[in-house]
Amino acid sequence: MRARPLSFLRGQWARHPRWALAVKGATAAALAWFVALLAPAPFSEYPYYAPLGAVVAVTSSAVRSVRESAQAVGALVLGAVIARGVDAAVGSSVVSVAIVVAVALLCAGWRVFGEMGTWVVTSALFVLVLGGDHPLEFTGVFASMTVVGAAIGVAINLLLPPLPITPSEIALDRLRDVLVDQLEVLAQRLEHDGPLLAEEWQRRRRDLTPTTDRTRDAMSGTREAMRVNRKARRYGERTTTQARRAEALGSAADVVDDVVRLLAEWERTDQEHVAFGPLLRPELVTALRAYAGALRSDDGTGPSDETVARCRETVDALGDAVRAVRRSSGHDLFVAGALVVILRRACSALDAAR
Incomplete structure (x- = not known):
């Protein structure tokens, strides 16, 4: 009698791969957060960017997670560079926001980024709005923590690869x-x-x-x-x-x-x-x-x-x-x-x- 419920649960688990995705995503995000907290300052002051990279990596197949993680990291770095360049040229204002979004949207369409191109805009706005008094430090931490999280997500995907x-x-x-x-x-x-x-x-x-x-x-x-x-x-x-x-x-x-x-x-x-x-x-x-x-x-x-x-x-x-x-x-x-x-x-x- 006990085998039947277990068989039913295994069947439902196989029919709904998003359940496994949710578990893997939660595990990767939690682990990335924990690792970020252990990092030295100033990295440990921004732990929430590591789960972001982990989620980007774990939501794809094992092969795609490596490729899309690299694309996402590249998009994030480019967005940060755009934000810092515009901020240095015209300062933080309504005009700078408009310029950053316009340039980032143009760059987001590059084929090299694939479906991860939207992260150019997200990164640019994050860095421009939240960079504060330490823009270079924030940019480096933002990119580094995302890379760490993506590496954790890729590792979990390779350890537990999806096969739908x-x-x-x-x-x-x-x-x-x-x-x-x-x-x-x-x-x-x-x-x-x-x-x-x-x-x-x-x-x-x-x-x-x-x-x-x-x-x-x-x-x-x-x-x-x-x-x-x-x-x-x-x-x-x-x-x-x-x-x-x-x-x-x-x-x-x-x-x-x-x-x-x-x-x-x-x-x-x-x-x-x-x-x-x-x-x-x-x-x-x-x-x-x-x-x-x-x-x-x-x-x-x-x-x-x-x-x-x-x-x-x-x-x-x-x-x-x-x-x-x-x-x-x-x-x-x-x-x-x-x-x-x-x-x-x-x-x-x-x-x-x-």
Whole structure:
């Protein structure tokens, strides 16, 4: 009975990486504060800047924490230099604040600082407003304490590197469910309502984009976290399977987008000659449902052999039907043929995912 609550807690911990981030951030900040208090004066008089550097470092992957810490420190030093230069030239006034912010904002956009560029402005204002009667001393302490805190944050990140595998799997499951829903709704509408309303399906295409983007961001974070990560070997097979699944679902998202785009443009109510029409629409509905079934069968290790085989059969049947209608009607049916090619590419992606 005791193992079940522990298993539940471990599962929740894996599902919510921000919990681990909060613990690591709090630990790094507290340790940085303690180290700053032990430093000789005047460093110990400004201990609150060390936790600032620690938090900047610990909120990224192990690789990014090193890079972003260096970028943040560089941004902080540049901001301090800007503030001291402006203060020496025009003194502390409303004008100096305006000049400092303007120059710092321009420098914050430099690519070398990446996402840490905003610290140029923060540092400049800190040093300008709080530097007081000892501007050079404050500038040195501010930069030094931030560097110490960043070093502590990097060390903790290297000791306890994040590896967000479970959130990536959740994102992949969510993308799979959204794709299945799109295909099933599309099949239902084609079966019962005939040609589509273009506005509705353009909206459905747009609705798919945020889920796809979030999944790609999650997988990008996992791939980056694998670098310089002592857990990488332990989870190597799992991450390899996840990467293969992500590639397959990414291809599926492109397929669904192409299907919806083509049908929204060519199988709609205001078209005189639709792409499929009543003769081919039932075969298309069957193929779309078979593809949805194959995606649904993916439990994290790829779709089942049976559903993939069924998907191939229905797509081949759709291709045969398109050729038969083309011979009997004399119509080119270019769009229908293109959609058959897209669905065959989808079947190949399902094969690669197993």
